[in-house]
Amino acid sequence: MISIKALVAESTGLTSIPPSYTFTRSPDDEPVSDDPEDSIPIVDFSLLTSGTPDQRSKTIDQLGKACQDWGFFRVINHGVPESLMKAMTDACGEFFNLTEEEKREYGGKYLLDPIRCGTSFNTSVDKVLFWRDFLRIVVHPQFHSPTKPPAFREISLEYTKRTRELSKGLLKGISMSLGLGDTYIENALNLESGLQILITNLYPPCPEPELAMGLPPHSDHGLLTLLIQNGISGLQVQHQSKWVNVNSTPNAFVVNIGDQMEIMSNGKYKSAVHRAFVNEKATRMSIAAFFTPSLDTIVSPAPELVHRETNGPAYTGIKYQDYMQLHLSNQLDGKTSLDHLRILPA
Ligand SMILES: O=C(O)CCC(=O)C(=O)O
Numbered sequence: 001m002i003s004i005k006a007l008v009a010e011s012t013g014l015t016s017i018p019p020s021y022t023f024t025r026s027p028d029d030e031p032v033s034d035d036p037e038d039s040i041p042i043v044d045f046s047l048l049t050s051g052t053p054d055q056r057s058k059t060i061d062q063l064g065k066a067c068q069d070w071g072f073f074r075v076i077n078h079g080v081p082e083s084l085m086k087a088m089t090d091a092c093g094e095f096f097n098l099t100e101e102e103k104r105e106y107g108g109k110y111l112l113d114p115i116r117c118g119t120s121f122n123t124s125v126d127k128v129l130f131w132r133d134f135l136r137i138v139v140h141p142q143f144h145s146p147t148k149p150p151a152f153r154e155i156s157l158e159y160t161k162r163t164r165e166l167s168k169g170l171l172k173g174i175s176m177s178l179g180l181g182d183t184y185i186e187n188a189l190n191l192e193s194g195l196q197i198l199i200t201n202l203y204p205p206c207p208e209p210e211l212a213m214g215l216p217p218h219s220d221h222g223l224l225t226l227l228i229q230n231g232i233s234g235l236q237v238q239h240q241s242k243w244v245n246v247n248s249t250p251n252a253f254v255v256n257i258g259d260q261m262e263i264m265s266n267g268k269y270k271s272a273v274h275r276a277f278v279n280e281k282a283t284r285m286s287i288a289a290f291f292t293p294s295l296d297t298i299v300s301p302a303p304e305l306v307h308r309e310t311n312g313p314a315y316t317g318i319k320y321q322d323y324m325q326l327h328l329s330n331q332l333d334g335k336t337s338l339d340h341l342r343i344l345p346a
C-alpha cells in the first residue's frame with residue numbers, strides 16, 4: 001500500500017484526495033468547543049518529584065482530578081531536555097525522508113513486529129484509509145531501532161530512557177491519587193516487563209483536509225501515553241461531548257490515560273477519546289510513547305477500588321496481550337475494544 005508521503009510526492013499538483021481516503025463526517029459529530037484550549041489541565045512534574053510535602057500532595061490531587069475529569073493533561077517541568085525532544089522529532093522526520101525502498105525493510109507483515117512502518121491504521125480492515133503514515137517501534141523491555149538514519153538509535157535510546165522516567169513518576173502520582181500505594185500500579189501491572197512503544201505519526205499536507213482524517217476518534221489501548229508534536233496543531237480531545245483543540249506547545253508533553261488505566265481503576269479514570277486532523281499546508285508529526293502492562297498480565301479492576309455492594313467490577317479481566325491483539329486487528333473506532341469488556345449493572 002502506497003504511503004501518503006509517496007502519494008503526495010508522486011502526484012504533483014494533487015488537488016483532490018482519492019475516494020478511498022474520503023470520510024463521511026457524521027451529522028451528529030460533536031461540536032468543537034470554543035473554550036480556550038488552555039483549560040486542559042496542566043501538571044507541574046517538578047512539584048511531584050521535588051516539591052514540599054504540601055506541594056506534592058496538591059499536585060497528586062491535581063493529577064487525580066485531571067485523570068478523572070479529562071483523562072488528558074499537559075505536563076510541564078518534566079525534566080526531559082528540550083534539545084532531546086527536538087532531536088527526536090528531527091530523527092523521526094529524517095526516517096520518513098528515507099527512500100520508499102529503504103523504508104520497505106520495515107514494512108513488516110505482522111502486527112506485533114518490533115519495528116513496523118506503514119500507512120493508515122490496519123489496511124486489511126480499514127474501511128476508509130487515514131491520511132497518516134507511521135513508524136512503530138518497541139523500545140522496551142527490548143530496545144529496537146531502525147539502522148537508518150544513523151543517529152536514530154542513540155537519540156531514541158536516550159528519549160526512551162527519559163520518557164520512561166517521566167512515565168514512572170506520573171504513574172506513582174496517579175497510583176497515590178487513587179488512594180493506592182505509590183508503586184501499586186507499577187507492581188500490579190508488571191510495568192518493568194511491560195512494553196514501551198514509540199509511534200511516530202506523519203500527516204503530510206492534504207489537498208482536501210476537511211474530507212480526510214489523520215486518525216479517527218479512538219482511545220489508546222495501553223496504560224499511559226506521552227505525546228509530543230512538531231509545532232503543527234491537529235490533535236483534539238473529547239471532553240464533555242465537545243472536541244477541544246490541543247494545540248502544539250513547545251516543551252510540554254501531552255499525556256493521556258489509556259484503556260488499561262480505565263479497567264484497573266474500575267472506570268474512575270476513563271481513557272480519553274481523541275482524534276487527529278490534517279491540514280493543507282504543513283506536514284504534521286506527532287511522537288507518542290505508549291506504556292503498557294506486561295503481555296501476560298491479566299488486567300482487571302483493582303480489588304481495592306471495587307466495593308461489591310455499591311461499586312461492583314465494571315470490566316472483566318483480560319490478558320493484556322489478548323487486548324492488544326483485539327485492538328490492533330480491528331478498526332480504530334472510538335472505545336469499541338473496551339466495550340467488549342464492560343459488565344453492565346444488573
Ligand atoms: O497525532 C496525534 O496528535 C495523535 C496520535 C495518536 O492519537 C496516537 O498515536 O494514538
Ligand SMILES: [Fe+2]
Binds near residue numbers: 218219220274
Ligand atoms: Fe491515540
